Amino acid sequence: xxxxxxxxxxxxxxxYEFDRExxxxxxxxxxxxxxxxxxxxxxxxxxxxxxAFFVLHGVTAKDLITGLLLGNLLAVLSWTFVCAPIAVRTxxxxxxxxxxxxxxxxxxxxxxxxxxxYCILAGxxxxxxxxxxxxxxxxxxxxxxxxxxxxLGWVLITFCIGAAFTALAILGFEKLSKFAxxxxxxxxxxxxxxxxxxxxxxxxxxxFANVWEVAKTKVWNGIAAPGQDxxxxxxxxxxxxxxxxxxxxxxxxLAIFRYAKKWTYGLYTAFGMYPGHMLAWICSGIMVVAVGRxxxxxxxxxxxxxxxxxxxxxxxxxxxxxxTLYRAGLALQAITPNWPRWKITLAAGTLTTVISCFPxxxxxxxxxxxxxxxVLMPIGAVVFAEHWVLPLFSMEQYRAEKYGxxxxxxxxxxxxxxxxxxxxxPIHLYFRWLPGYxxxxxxxxLLQAIKKNHR
Amino acid sequence: MQRIIYGTLSLxxxxxCLIFPIVHFMGKIKxxxxxxxxxxxxxxxxxxxxxxxxxxxxxxxx
Numbered sequence: 001x002x003x004x005x006x007x008x009x010x011x012x013x014x015x016y017e018f019d020r021e022x023x024x025x026x027x028x029x030x031x032x033x034x035x036x037x038x039x040x041x042x043x044x045x046x047x048x049x050x051x052a053f054f055v056l057h058g059v060t061a062k063d064l065i066t067g068l069l070l071g072n073l074l075a076v077l078s079w080t081f082v083c084a085p086i087a088v089r090t091x092x093x094x095x096x097x098x099x100x101x102x103x104x105x106x107x108x109x110x111x112x113x114x115x116x117x118y119c120i121l122a123g124x125x126x127x128x129x130x131x132x133x134x135x136x137x138x139x140x141x142x143x144x145x146x147x148x149x150x151x152l153g154w155v156l157i158t159f160c161i162g163a164a165f166t167a168l169a170i171l172g173f174e175k176l177s178k179f180a181x182x183x184x185x186x187x188x189x190x191x192x193x194x195x196x197x198x199x200x201x202x203x204x205x206x207x208f209a210n211v212w213e214v215a216k217t218k219v220w221n222g223i224a225a226p227g228q229d230x231x232x233x234x235x236x237x238x239x240x241x242x243x244x245x246x247x248x249x250x251x252x253x254l255a256i257f258r259y260a261k262k263w264t265y266g267l268y269t270a271f272g273m274y275p276g277h278m279l280a281w282i283c284s285g286i287m288v289v290a291v292g293r294x295x296x297x298x299x300x301x302x303x304x305x306x307x308x309x310x311x312x313x314x315x316x317x318x319x320x321x322x323x324t325l326y327r328a329g330l331a332l333q334a335i336t337p338n339w340p341r342w343k344i345t346l347a348a349g350t351l352t353t354v355i356s357c358f359p360x361x362x363x364x365x366x367x368x369x370x371x372x373x374x375v376l377m378p379i380g381a382v383v384f385a386e387h388w389v390l391p392l393f394s395m396e397q398y399r400a401e402k403y404g405x406x407x408x409x410x411x412x413x414x415x416x417x418x419x420x421x422x423x424x425x426p427i428h429l430y431f432r433w434l435p436g437y438x439x440x441x442x443x444x445x446l447l448q449a450i451k452k453n454h455r
Numbered sequence: 456m457q458r459i460i461y462g463t464l465s466l467x468x469x470x471x472c473l474i475f476p477i478v479h480f481m482g483k484i485k486x487x488x489x490x491x492x493x494x495x496x497x498x499x500x501x502x503x504x505x506x507x508x509x510x511x512x513x514x515x516x517x
Contacts, residue, residue: 178508178509179505181508182501182504182505182508185469186469186472186497186500186504189469189472189473193472193473193476193493194476196476196477196480197479197486197489199480200480200482206480206482305476305490305493306487306493307490307494308490308493308494308497312497
């Protein structure tokens with residue numbers, strides 16, 4: 001078993017070899033590049049679903065605005081004070097830094113978990129895009145409570161879109177990424193245009209005089225749709241905060257911030273949070289009301305902005321699914337010996353396509369986003385503790401690397417233990433990660449304090 | 456030079472994408488006019504922005 005893990009770890013090391021060394025000073029990037037990167041990265045197809053779900057969960061307009069303002073601020077501060085400082089001190093990706101802390105074996109497990117979570121996320125993107133294509137073929141969008149596909153047509157459409165996305169990912173990730181850069185400013189405009197275009201149908205006057213009144217009474221009126229939980233200020237605040245939990249608190253974005261000149265570059269994430277995770281969510285909330293509160297992103301986009309809206313939804317799905325498939329493929333490469341790049345992407349794409357057939361991946365998207373962040377969060381806590389807390393107590397750092405441990409069992413125990421505790425915490429799913437983070441942090445430090453000489 | 460021209464045209468197209476819904480919101484054009492205008496402005500954006508992105512940057516000599 002240990003031999004197998006060692007072989008997997010060695011294969012994974014080779015894949016990430018190109019970024020093994022810390023970033024050199026001449027490779028550091030300007031702040032403007034970070035602003036552009038984050039602005040483009042946070043306008044995805046799923047924004048159509050998230051903002052719409054806030055309406056269906058009966059949020060009031062005041063709770064939505066204040067929750068989004070503060071929740072996104074907390075997300076920006078998490079990037080700035082948690083992720084970026086570690087990145088500029090180490091100049092390493094999470095992969096290599098975790099390897100020093102948790103050992104190569106645990107890094108493999110983390111990578112596989114990440115790959116599966118990526119596939120589910122990309123599956124949600126495909127399912128959202130399928131609602132757009134389904135319109136052309138008069139295929140009914142699944143209902144809010146749907147778990148399984150509701151028709152053969154839905155299955156066929158998700159398979160076709162999944163196959164198309166996978167084929168494009170196989171044909172060339174680099175060139176497609178460049179095209180995705182062209183798409184991102186326009187996709188953002190689709191949200192704005194769509195919301196603006198439907199405002200008159202909701203009764204908003206052209207001088208905007210009654211816009212707040214319409215927002216309070218017709219859009220975010222505080223009435224939840226049947227079967228949906230009632231959301232308030234705290235739900236919105238926490239959702240906006242944890243939406244990218246794996247990236248900031250979970251430290252995945254070490255890969256990006258290792259190119260930052262200063263840790264304060266974390267503040268540039270505001271360029272992604274406020275236009276993408278605030279304005280786009282508000283816009284999709286307006287659009288769902290215009291289609292009678294039906295959770296059908298394709299119909300929302302079509303009614304609001306016509307064929308360009310449908311194209312926007314498809315491109316938003318594809319531009320996000322494409323790098324997600326690539327990352328999943330890269331992570332899976334460790335367990336697929338000597339497979340060429342196309343074969344790995346095909347495997348990841350097939351898994352993703354099968355997942356996308358199940359409408360539950362986007363009908364329960366908010367819960368999935370919460371679970372995604374929660375699952376990876378304890379690893380972020382372990383790395384944070386190792387980087388900042390252990391030196392405070394004069395405890396030895398990087399013992400996995402120093403003593404050649406395959407798996408840092410303390411880190412693994414903290415990861416599993418935290419998730420088990422979080423599962424049983426008697427609070428809403430959205431709030432569980434925060435106590436979980438401190439549980440992971442404290443328990444890792446305590447376990448490290450019980451020092452045994454493992455060699 | 457070509458890069459500057461394509462860059463300017465792509466920005467104009469993007470601005471048009473925003474102008475059409477504003478004009479529709481103000482009640483000056485109907486929904487179908489807005490949708491077709493938005494579609495054509497979007498196509499223009501993709502053409503010019505792709506041309507702009509694929510032109511090589513002018514290298515500066517010091």
